[in-house]
Amino acid sequence: xxxxxxxxxxxxxxxxxxxxxxxxxxxxxxxxxxxxxxxxxxxxxxxxxxxxxxxxxxxxxxxxxxxxxxxxxxxxxxxxxxxxxxxxxxxxxxxxxxxxxxxxxxxxxxxxxxxxxxxxxxxxxxxxxxxxxxxxxxxxxxxxxxxxxxxxxxxxxxxxxxx
Amino acid sequence: xxxxxxxxxxxxxxxxxxxxxxxxxxxxxxxxxxxxxxxxxxxxxxxxxxxxxxxxxxxxxxxxxxxxxxxxxxxxxxxxxxxxxxxxxxxxxxxxxxxxxxxxxxxxxxxxxxxxxxxxxxxxxxxxxxxxxxxxxxxxxxxxxxxxxxxxxxxxxxxxxxxxxxxxxxxxxxxxxxxxxxxxxxxxxxxxxxxxxxxxxxxxxxxxxxxxxxxxxxxxxxxxxxxxxxxxxxxxxxxxxxxxxxxxxxxxxxxxxxxxxxxxxxxxxxxxxxxxxxxxxxxxxxxxxxxxxxxxxxxxxxxxxxxxxxxxxxxxxxxxxxxxxxxxxxxxxxxxxxxxxxxxxxxxxxxxxxxxxxxxxxxxxxxxxxxxxxxxxxxxxxxxxxxxxxxxxxxxxxxxxxxxxxxxxxxxxxxxxx
Amino acid sequence: xxxxxxxxxxxxxxxxxxxxxxxxxxxxxxxxxxxxxxxxxxxxxxxxxxxxxxxxxxxxxxxxxxxxxxxxxxxxxxxxxxxxxxxxxxxxxxxxxxxxxxxxxxxxxxxxxxxxxxxxxxxxxxxxxxxxxxxxxxxxxxxxxxxxxxxxxxxxxxxxxxxxxxxxxxxxxxxxxxxxxxxxxxxxxxxxxxxxxxxxxxxxxxxxxxxxxxxxxxxxxxxxxxxxxxxxxxxxxxxxxxxxxxxxxxxxxxxxxxxxxxxxxxxxxxxxxxxxxxxxxxxxxxxxxxxxxxxxxxxxxxxxxxxxxxxxxxxxxxxxxxxxxxxxxxxxxxxxxxxxxxxxxxxxxxxxxxxxxxxxxxxxxxx
Numbered sequence: 001x002x003x004x005x006x007x008x009x010x011x012x013x014x015x016x017x018x019x020x021x022x023x024x025x026x027x028x029x030x031x032x033x034x035x036x037x038x039x040x041x042x043x044x045x046x047x048x049x050x051x052x053x054x055x056x057x058x059x060x061x062x063x064x065x066x067x068x069x070x071x072x073x074x075x076x077x078x079x080x081x082x083x084x085x086x087x088x089x090x091x092x093x094x095x096x097x098x099x100x101x102x103x104x105x106x107x108x109x110x111x112x113x114x115x116x117x118x119x120x121x122x123x124x125x126x127x128x129x130x131x132x133x134x135x136x137x138x139x140x141x142x143x144x145x146x147x148x149x150x151x152x153x154x155x156x157x158x159x160x161x162x163x
Numbered sequence: 164x165x166x167x168x169x170x171x172x173x174x175x176x177x178x179x180x181x182x183x184x185x186x187x188x189x190x191x192x193x194x195x196x197x198x199x200x201x202x203x204x205x206x207x208x209x210x211x212x213x214x215x216x217x218x219x220x221x222x223x224x225x226x227x228x229x230x231x232x233x234x235x236x237x238x239x240x241x242x243x244x245x246x247x248x249x250x251x252x253x254x255x256x257x258x259x260x261x262x263x264x265x266x267x268x269x270x271x272x273x274x275x276x277x278x279x280x281x282x283x284x285x286x287x288x289x290x291x292x293x294x295x296x297x298x299x300x301x302x303x304x305x306x307x308x309x310x311x312x313x314x315x316x317x318x319x320x321x322x323x324x325x326x327x328x329x330x331x332x333x334x335x336x337x338x339x340x341x342x343x344x345x346x347x348x349x350x351x352x353x354x355x356x357x358x359x360x361x362x363x364x365x366x367x368x369x370x371x372x373x374x375x376x377x378x379x380x381x382x383x384x385x386x387x388x389x390x391x392x393x394x395x396x397x398x399x400x401x402x403x404x405x406x407x408x409x410x411x412x413x414x415x416x417x418x419x420x421x422x423x424x425x426x427x428x429x430x431x432x433x434x435x436x437x438x439x440x441x442x443x444x445x446x447x448x449x450x451x452x453x454x455x456x457x458x459x460x461x462x463x464x465x466x467x468x469x470x471x472x473x474x475x476x477x478x479x480x481x482x483x484x485x486x487x488x489x490x491x492x493x494x495x496x497x498x499x500x501x502x503x504x505x506x507x508x509x510x511x512x513x514x515x516x517x518x519x520x521x522x523x524x525x526x527x528x529x530x531x532x533x534x535x536x537x538x539x540x541x542x543x544x545x546x547x548x549x550x551x552x553x554x555x556x557x558x559x560x561x562x563x564x565x566x567x568x569x570x571x572x573x574x575x576x577x578x579x580x581x
Numbered sequence: 582x583x584x585x586x587x588x589x590x591x592x593x594x595x596x597x598x599x600x601x602x603x604x605x606x607x608x609x610x611x612x613x614x615x616x617x618x619x620x621x622x623x624x625x626x627x628x629x630x631x632x633x634x635x636x637x638x639x640x641x642x643x644x645x646x647x648x649x650x651x652x653x654x655x656x657x658x659x660x661x662x663x664x665x666x667x668x669x670x671x672x673x674x675x676x677x678x679x680x681x682x683x684x685x686x687x688x689x690x691x692x693x694x695x696x697x698x699x700x701x702x703x704x705x706x707x708x709x710x711x712x713x714x715x716x717x718x719x720x721x722x723x724x725x726x727x728x729x730x731x732x733x734x735x736x737x738x739x740x741x742x743x744x745x746x747x748x749x750x751x752x753x754x755x756x757x758x759x760x761x762x763x764x765x766x767x768x769x770x771x772x773x774x775x776x777x778x779x780x781x782x783x784x785x786x787x788x789x790x791x792x793x794x795x796x797x798x799x800x801x802x803x804x805x806x807x808x809x810x811x812x813x814x815x816x817x818x819x820x821x822x823x824x825x826x827x828x829x830x831x832x833x834x835x836x837x838x839x840x841x842x843x844x845x846x847x848x849x850x851x852x853x854x855x856x857x858x859x860x861x862x863x864x865x866x867x868x869x870x871x872x873x874x875x876x877x878x879x880x881x882x883x884x885x886x887x888x889x890x891x892x893x894x895x896x897x898x899x900x901x902x903x904x905x906x907x908x909x910x911x912x913x914x915x916x917x918x919x920x921x922x923x924x925x926x927x928x929x930x931x932x933x934x935x936x937x938x939x940x941x942x943x944x945x946x947x948x
Contacts, residue, residue, distance in 0.1 A: 005779070006776060009774070012767055034726045036725070036728065038730050094733070138729065141743070143744065
């Protein structure tokens with residue numbers, strides 16, 4: 001019969017009228033992030049970082065800026081002291097190549113995604129911020145972190161984060 | 164006694180009387196509200212306010228009330244549309260402003276009023292500013308003869324339905340003015356389309372009404388409601404109802420006939436250049452037209468203020484209007500838009516013959532049973548309507564024109580001329 | 582007095598609701614009928630091919646995400662296949678299976694998006710779009726699970742994929758596979774029988790097989806015209822020759838065929854994903870390669886059947902760490918060559934549906 005197709009379509013929309021909406025009411029409800037989510041709040045362990053700048057080299061956009069100085073302590077030996085470690089998250093595309101490239105597992109992707117700011121300069125994450133930030137590393141390129149659950153106040157030390 | 168004369172003959176008084184009554188169920192909350200108001204103003208006392216002033220005041224108050232019901236209804240119809248569309252689309256719809264998003268219309272209104280009102284430099288400024296008014300005023304005039312409850316008619320015109328048809332087609336002049344004066348090609352397309360659309364769909368719209376008018380024998384809307392004694396006209400006039408609903412969708416520029424706004428083709432058609440409250444007035448006009456036309460559908464086909472349970476007449480009326488509006492929204496959520504030539508085909512080759520067939524069949528039925536139609540005609544009518552629609556659709560359908568041969572040489576000479 | 586008429590020239594785009602990005606059409610109308618069309622593009626040009634010459638082979642993968650941002654996985658796949666050919670290596674079997682699985686999931690997502698926007702262009706107010714986006718969300722969730730991002734996946738690597746499937750992936754995929762056929766049916770029921778849709782699409786925007794072949798059209802647009810050409814069958818890459826699936830073919834090459842064919846392709850993709858899941862072998866997902874690749878000097882062309890057609894990467898290596906030249910054969914761009922001939926003679930309303938039925942992605946057109 002003519003009009004049957006229209007009626008069938010109307011039945012489909014009517015069926016959806018009585019279904020529960022799929023919308024997630026964001027600020028109150030949150031969709032779960034998966035462990036490998038490549039997010040903001042890069043996790044950086046200074047004690048592991050040698051200042052080799054592999055991450056900076058592998059970044060396709062050159063968003064990581066590293067300046068080093070000779071380590072004043074002669075006992076440490078195989079590493080540089082870090083003066084500057086800036087990640088320009090305004091240009092970062094979160095491809096995760098820096099994390100993959102890091103030979104000492106010092107850099108991890110973060111799990112956060114709420115870091116809206118008003119100015120571009122404030123999107124540059126400086127070394128002090130990286131030191132002070134809560135460390136909630138993502139499991140991206142670090143499969144051993146799979147399954148870790150982060151509470152609000154968790155902050156993993158470099159031993160807990162593992163290799 | 165002047166008051167008695169007023170109470171029987173004066174429409175403003177009748178309107179206020181009707182709003183206070185549950186007359187049909189014998190319950191009387193505000194007996195003769197109009198009379199009471201008249202007396203309170205000193206209408207009956209010699210040397211008080213003159214009668215004509217009382218008429219004028221009560222009439223204006225009635226008009227004010229009805230227009231405001233329409234205007235207040237608009238934001239909530241928009242909200243209902245957004246909520247329902249949301250649910251049809253498996254999402255929530257607006258729910259952040261106020262409880263369940265009930266304050267959303269307020270927020271929208273404030274936003275529209277504070278928005279910059281842009282008039283394009285090349286627009287025809289007078290016509291551009293006038294168009295929203297020309298669009299909205301006829302729509303508001305449409306509410307005058309709507310019967311909200313027994314006697315609650317602002318203007319109990321004997322030619323009520325004719326008046327409505329005449330007035331509403333004037334609104335499209337506003338659309339054309341807006342589209343033309345914007346000096347925008349998309350607007351012009353929208354304006355041209357609306358002229359074609361309205362010319363085509365007014366005719367089946369009017370012809371579909373004729374069946375109802377023949378059944379009742381009156382053009383008066385209140386008389387049409389009274390004439391639907393036991394069953395609504397829908398049961399006697401299924402074919403007319405189908406034609407009328409389709410024609411009304413086109414008249415209201417609702418999906419699937421929204422091609423004068425056609426957001427995916429014409430950006431937003433005739434109101435592409437409008438912003439701020441001018442745009443807001445156009446929206447009010449569109450949605451007020453939806454309210455008004457659903458009121459007319461309720462009156463003509465669904466027995467207006469009458470209902471099977473004891474409720475005030477205007478509640479029944481508003482309930483039926485709400486159902487019809489929800490139906491429009493449901494259609495909008497499902498059906499894609501027709502093309503221009505297909506719409507013309509549908510109007511002239513499908514609806515017009517159907518409306519004529521409906522008139523002939525109704526006339527025959529009335530001739531055969533002048534003392535009232537027998538009940539067994541209801542299923543016959545429905546079967547007949549289904550058969551006619553199926554046959555007409557198979558024969559005519561909505562096939563559009565095929566691809567047109569363009570013999571002309573290319574207009575753009577170079578591909579790099581930009 | 583004689584009256585003169587002349588066509589009205591309308592500039593559609595670059596900002597227009599249905600040009601799917603920043604695409605511009607200069608159209609000459611006679612009334613509603615299209616007299617001539619001039620497509621203008623380049624508004625989204627980002628110089629991906631030139632940028633690729635400045636990046637190492639691994640870094641270029643991030644650029645390919647941004648070509649066809651509706652189907653990044655297949656762009657990744659085409660690129661890594663080209664590099665693998667250049668180096669003369671092949672990914673381990675598990676890696677290939679994962680890649681094919683991801684590419685097919687991507688095809689479903691891309692077709693879902695095309696169907697949603699196609700029907701939206703036709704004026705079905707948002708409903709099909711919302712339904713298709715709801716289902717696409719599940720696929721993007723799967724991607725986030727395996728690689729941490731939803732759109733800019735950067736998942737495939739030369740010699741395999743970046744990471745193995747996580748443990749929660751298989752149950753989630755099973756849930757998705759159980760759900761998606763019903764949802765495709767829903768979508769079909771919603772509109773494909775609709776009389777208005779049939780009137781709008783049947784015999785509209787005809788593309789003959791000859792014209793399609795002459796215009797180098799590939800992908801669903803070509804198959805809808807009745808040409809049996811699918812790289813997954815015609816030139817099987819990776820493990821497609823071990824999988825069972827059909828290539829749906831259209832008859833007339835009209836809008837309706839292009840629409841229905843995509844629905845059918847989604848069903849076939851579900852079949853492929855299911856087979857991949859069942860046959861998934863063990864072993865490594867990735868070859869042990871250094872991050873800095875130095876392929877031998879030479880050139881190679883890697884191509885895949887992307888959701889929009891044949892996507893190819895032509896790479897020239899001079900033996901250094903970055904490609905000497907990277908040329909991209911993007912299906913969207915080449916499918917646009919037939920647009921002018923398809924549009925002339927139709928009406929304004931058909932313009933958006935024909936354009937939508939070709940499923941063009943501006944990120945890929947302008948590169």
